[in-house]
Amino acid sequence: MGHSRSSHIPGTARDARAFVHSLVRESALARPDAVALTDGAGSRVTYRELLERWERLATALREWGVGPEVPVAVRLERSPDLVVAMLAILEAGGVYAPIDDSCPAGRFAAIVEDLGAPVLVTDRETPTEVRRLVGRIVHPRDLPDQAAPRALVTPPALHPDNLAYAMSTSGSTGRPKGVGMTHRGLNRLIRWQAADGPAGLATVSFTSTGFDVTFQEVLGTLATGGRLCLLSEESRRDPEQLLAVLEKEGIERVFLPYVALGQLALAARRTGRVPGSLKHVVTAGEHLVITDAIAEFFDALPHCRLDNHYGPTETHLVTSLTLDEDRGAWPRTPPIGREVDEADVHLLGPGLTPVAPGEPGEIHVGGAALARGYLNAPALTADRFLPDPFSPGPGARMYRTGDLARLDGDGLLHFLGRADDQMKVRGYRVEPAEVELALSRCPGVREAAVGQRTLADGIRVLAAYVVAEEGVRPSVSRLSAALKQSLPGYMVPARYAFIDAMPLSPTGKADRRKLAEVPLPGPADRGVTEPDCATLADAVAAVWQRVLGHDEFEHDEDFFDVGGDSLLAAWVVTELSQLAGREIELSVILRNTTVEELAAFLAAGPATSPTRRPASELITLKPGSAGNVLYLFHPLGGELLTYRELARRMESPVRVLGVRWAAGPAEPGHEPSLEEMARAHHEQLRAVQSEGPYLLAGWSFGGVLALEVGRLLRESGQEVAFLGLIDANPVLDPLSGLPPVETSYLTLLGQVLEEVDRRAADGEDSVDIAEFSSDRDWVGLMGGAPAAGVKAAHLRRSLAMARQSMGALVTYTARRYEGDTDLFQAGATGPGLRAQLEAGLRGVVDGSVRVHEVPGDHTGILASPHVTVLAEAIDAVLENIGKGNDSDGS
Amino acid sequence: MSEGVSHKSQDELYFVVRNHEEQYSIWRSDKQVPEGWETQGGPAGKEECLSRIEELWTDMRPASLRAAMAAAENGNS
Numbered sequence: 001m002g003h004s005r006s007s008h009i010p011g012t013a014r015d016a017r018a019f020v021h022s023l024v025r026e027s028a029l030a031r032p033d034a035v036a037l038t039d040g041a042g043s044r045v046t047y048r049e050l051l052e053r054w055e056r057l058a059t060a061l062r063e064w065g066v067g068p069e070v071p072v073a074v075r076l077e078r079s080p081d082l083v084v085a086m087l088a089i090l091e092a093g094g095v096y097a098p099i100d101d102s103c104p105a106g107r108f109a110a111i112v113e114d115l116g117a118p119v120l121v122t123d124r125e126t127p128t129e130v131r132r133l134v135g136r137i138v139h140p141r142d143l144p145d146q147a148a149p150r151a152l153v154t155p156p157a158l159h160p161d162n163l164a165y166a167m168s169t170s171g172s173t174g175r176p177k178g179v180g181m182t183h184r185g186l187n188r189l190i191r192w193q194a195a196d197g198p199a200g201l202a203t204v205s206f207t208s209t210g211f212d213v214t215f216q217e218v219l220g221t222l223a224t225g226g227r228l229c230l231l232s233e234e235s236r237r238d239p240e241q242l243l244a245v246l247e248k249e250g251i252e253r254v255f256l257p258y259v260a261l262g263q264l265a266l267a268a269r270r271t272g273r274v275p276g277s278l279k280h281v282v283t284a285g286e287h288l289v290i291t292d293a294i295a296e297f298f299d300a301l302p303h304c305r306l307d308n309h310y311g312p313t314e315t316h317l318v319t320s321l322t323l324d325e326d327r328g329a330w331p332r333t334p335p336i337g338r339e340v341d342e343a344d345v346h347l348l349g350p351g352l353t354p355v356a357p358g359e360p361g362e363i364h365v366g367g368a369a370l371a372r373g374y375l376n377a378p379a380l381t382a383d384r385f386l387p388d389p390f391s392p393g394p395g396a397r398m399y400r401t402g403d404l405a406r407l408d409g410d411g412l413l414h415f416l417g418r419a420d421d422q423m424k425v426r427g428y429r430v431e432p433a434e435v436e437l438a439l440s441r442c443p444g445v446r447e448a449a450v451g452q453r454t455l456a457d458g459i460r461v462l463a464a465y466v467v468a469e470e471g472v473r474p475s476v477s478r479l480s481a482a483l484k485q486s487l488p489g490y491m492v493p494a495r496y497a498f499i500d501a502m503p504l505s506p507t508g509k510a511d512r513r514k515l516a517e518v519p520l521p522g523p524a525d526r527g528v529t530e531p532d533c534a535t536l537a538d539a540v541a542a543v544w545q546r547v548l549g550h551d552e553f554e555h556d557e558d559f560f561d562v563g564g565d566s567l568l569a570a571w572v573v574t575e576l577s578q579l580a581g582r583e584i585e586l587s588v589i590l591r592n593t594t595v596e597e598l599a600a601f602l603a604a605g606p607a608t609s610p611t612r613r614p615a616s617e618l619i620t621l622k623p624g625s626a627g628n629v630l631y632l633f634h635p636l637g638g639e640l641l642t643y644r645e646l647a648r649r650m651e652s653p654v655r656v657l658g659v660r661w662a663a664g665p666a667e668p669g670h671e672p673s674l675e676e677m678a679r680a681h682h683e684q685l686r687a688v689q690s691e692g693p694y695l696l697a698g699w700s701f702g703g704v705l706a707l708e709v710g711r712l713l714r715e716s717g718q719e720v721a722f723l724g725l726i727d728a729n730p731v732l733d734p735l736s737g738l739p740p741v742e743t744s745y746l747t748l749l750g751q752v753l754e755e756v757d758r759r760a761a762d763g764e765d766s767v768d769i770a771e772f773s774s775d776r777d778w779v780g781l782m783g784g785a786p787a788a789g790v791k792a793a794h795l796r797r798s799l800a801m802a803r804q805s806m807g808a809l810v811t812y813t814a815r816r817y818e819g820d821t822d823l824f825q826a827g828a829t830g831p832g833l834r835a836q837l838e839a840g841l842r843g844v845v846d847g848s849v850r851v852h853e854v855p856g857d858h859t860g861i862l863a864s865p866h867v868t869v870l871a872e873a874i875d876a877v878l879e880n881i882g883k884g885n886d887s888d889g890s
Numbered sequence: 891m892s893e894g895v896s897h898k899s900q901d902e903l904y905f906v907v908r909n910h911e912e913q914y915s916i917w918r919s920d921k922q923v924p925e926g927w928e929t930q931g932g933p934a935g936k937e938e939c940l941s942r943i944e945e946l947w948t949d950m951r952p953a954s955l956r957a958a959m960a961a962a963e964n965g966n967s
Contacts, residue, residue: 068959069951157962161955180950351918373913378947379940382915387907387924394926395909 018160019183020190021090023223025051031225037080038229040245045080050087057088060143064119064136066094068162073117073134075099075108075124077865078205078230081140083218085121093158096165097178100210102488105129105651111168111176114376125872127651128879160184166375167212167313170431170491178375179313181212188368189316190219192341196320197280199224201253204246206231206260212313213284217255234864237563239267246275253280258288259552265297274300284309287415290330298327310336310415313429314384314399315369318343319413335412336405342368345413346390346398347405360406362419366391366398421512423452425462428490435483435491439464442482444474447502449510450493453520461554464493465515467502489561494554495520537599543575544595555595560644569641576602586639586798587660590619615672616684617662620655621647628654629689630722630878633681633698633705634661636802642699642862649871652878654695659684665800674812678708685709693721695878699862701805703728704812711817720819721881724874725841727826727858730814732840734826735858737833741810749803756796820847822877824870828857852877904939906931911952914943
């Protein structure tokens with residue numbers, strides 16, 4: 001600990017140089033008007049504002065008792081609020097404890113319970129089980145507006161050995177464990193990062209908040225006066241959007257896991273665009289492989305530096321390698337480099353003896369990089385943080401990483417893999433024991449083991465080996481759905497092999513070597529027997545690769561789990577139509593979400609003709625208990641992609657089924673009325689669920705359908721427990737407040753249809769949508785701009801369907817609904833219009849109208865980030881309904 | 891089921907050790923305890939040593955930090 005008291009800084013005690021938040025404060029005071037944060041969508045926060053906001057929150061936190069060694073749980077989107085919360089917690093002296101976004105409620109609760117955090121900072125609804133555990137939940141914006149921070153609360157006497165943050169990581173005991181890092185360690189890392197390159201680099205924040213690399217990104221940038229661009233979740237998942245943000249924001253530095261770097265390079269190759277402002281790329285967390293695409297990417301950026309970092313959460317950054325300026329000299333698998341700063345690496349063999357140079361050994365890390373240990377887990381800590389016999393100072397510790405490496409003749413370390421069972425999946429650390437425990441709790445599972453397997457195409461996946469209870473072999477989809485309730489997505493196995501008995505090693509443990517030889521089920525075991533399916537699957541995979549911009553998916557992985565979204569789905573379907581030489585509907589990709597399923601669908605030949613199938617069709621948007629189903633009704637276009645994100649974000653234990661209009665647009669003169677559509681849907685619902693209570697909801701036109709179907713259900717004596725109108729109104733248009741018949745939508749849709757037809761006649765088979773989609777009314781009506789490259793035939797079909805629905809709405813007269821409704825009101829709607837809409841709704845609803853405000857406009861509430869709030873609002877209402885039923889004693 | 895590197899023999903013995911910061915760890919009993927560490931128990935099996943540590947190590951803050959925090963507390967009151 002240094003003793004140079006360079007300047008007196010309010011709010012901190014001791015030596016300010018020892019604390020990262022003081023470094024950031026210094027850079028904020030030096031350049032208050034400089035931009036500190038941007039979000040890639042135009043909003044900017046200056047250093048002055050950032051400092052004001054973090055001081056205000058820090059003051060509040062102190063008043064609530066946050067101080068040294070007190071953890072504060074944080075669950076926030078990647079936003080300026082997240083940065084404010086991080087700095088405020090450090091400033092208040094507390095322990096910053098981020099909770100990963102993908103964390104299911106049960107795991108969230110386990111982490112918060114282990115932390116013992118009295119305060120949770122979050123921007124969303126909090127699951128009940130978590131709410132019970134924390135004393136206070138605060139939204140970063142919900143603070144008393146003070147002109148200046150009050151200095152009433154004594155600043156904490158913060159010590160460099162106090163904890164700065166706690167990171168949760170997979171634990172071999174079956175519970176996540178928290179790694180506690182000190183201010184000393186964090187300070188050391190950020191100072192090293194700041195000195196390792198030029199100051200003030202514009203940096204993008206890409207890393208998941210659950211990885212410690214976020215600190216290098218966020219604090220490393222702000223401590224040197226740089227500009228930090230916070231990526232939306234969408235741009236993060238879509239490499240082309242990331243590329244666009246890098247260009248638009250003039251980004252100079254980016255920290256990317258290896259997989260994301262590969263995807264970015266592929267996107268650059270595909271689009272022929274290179275982010276010319278990029279000067280420094282840092283990759284960490286995985287085995288770096290210089291693929292052809294990555295090599296090309298850096299060839300196009302001759303002045304951009306590439307660093308490879310290594311460091312487990314328990315030690316922070318340990319080694320670093322800057323790749324040679326001569327790109328031709330880059331090895332395909334670069335080493336992890338040399339120790340940085342004050343980290344000491346020892347490569348040890350059995351009995352903790354150093355291995356001979358060049359021999360593989362387990363990495364043990366000593367020196368200043370070490371975390372304090374695992375929070376509230378003394379035995380676990382003692383087992384991994386050992387006495388360091390190589391340290392010159394007495395009583396020092398070293399961390400046993402479990403990673404294997406060897407030292408080459410140039411003194412560079414080469415990463416070789418794991419010494420124990422721990423695995424890495426998409427950069428996340430996974431302890432097999434944690435997955436095994438969750439699996440063994442699934443019904444029908446007697447014993448389970450988990451291992452990592454390499455598939456033919458060189459991709460590593462989690463494989464589960466399951467010994468089933470006699471006679472009740474659980475289905476793969478059921479196991480996978482059950483695991484998703486308790487584990488984050490990356491911990492859910494991609495392959496399941498059922499075995500008769502667990503092979504055991506002489507010590508009585510599962511024999512992993514034998515397990516690794518168990519054949520894994522491939523596409524052939526999944527009921528697909530068509531001889532040409534293998535080639536078809538390859539063709540489908542090639543389409544996905546083109547559309548997604550990467551090949552990091554398995555043939556049984558869900559399109560929407562590997563980066564796909566509704567716009568990309570439209571593109572895939574367009575390509576598949578060409579592949580199959582026939583029209584394929586958009587809904588096909590919702591029912592067949594994997595490469596295998598799509599290949600099987602194509603192999604099965606033409607679908608049953610539309611005339612033979614029912615007009616109403618149900619599609620699973622989210623699996624769940626069959627006894628508890630939420631039906632979401634299609635908007636104008638008849639399709640359901642609009643709901644994909646909502647269904648994914650919902651955490652209620654309900655199954656979400658989409659209700660679509662499968663018949664498509666009718667022959668002229670045979671268009672159904674809205675009542676006829678509702679009757680067809682009603683019949684379909686009763687066919688799959690004969691008795692209530694029913695849960696119904698719909699956005700825009702879909703809400704009107706839901707209301708009409710709800711009326712029919714009540715008429716036939718059924719209970720409707722939930723009727724959700726998502727910015728929908730049965731009598732007035734939610735955008736203009738006019739009765740539908742007075743809006744210009746019908747005309748607008750007709751004009752656009754004519755234009756599409758005219759161009760098709762001119763031989764343009766792909767329509768440039770930009771012209772239509774710039775019209776706000778259009779976007780409001782259709783739920784978003786169609787993807788570029790959508791073929792005219794597709795567009796025509798959804799336009800014709802939308803026109804037909806609009807026609808039905810215009811002639812529809814809402815009848816009285818005798819039950820209650822929940823209105824999810826788009827927050828961007830002005831107060832006048834809102835009152836008008838609500839009055840209109842109350843005119844036809846006899847029961848209560850509960851209004852829930854959701855940020856965003858008419859279409860924005862279904863898109864990220866607002867859709868999270870919508871999903872939570874619906875979850876909350878459904879949860880109350882569940883309670884109501886319990887209290888009835890049913 | 892999957893605890894660490896488990897190819898070593900099960901009957902290896904360890905000491906419970908503690909350093910000047912009152913941090914605990916384990917150390918193979920057939921090797922010399924590194925400088926700055928004191929034996930607090932054992933030799934015993936690894937699991938036994940670890941469960942002993944679970945009982946002994948009740949405050950995981952280093953001793954010097956505990957002292958500094960106590961001093962700051964007294965200074966403030």
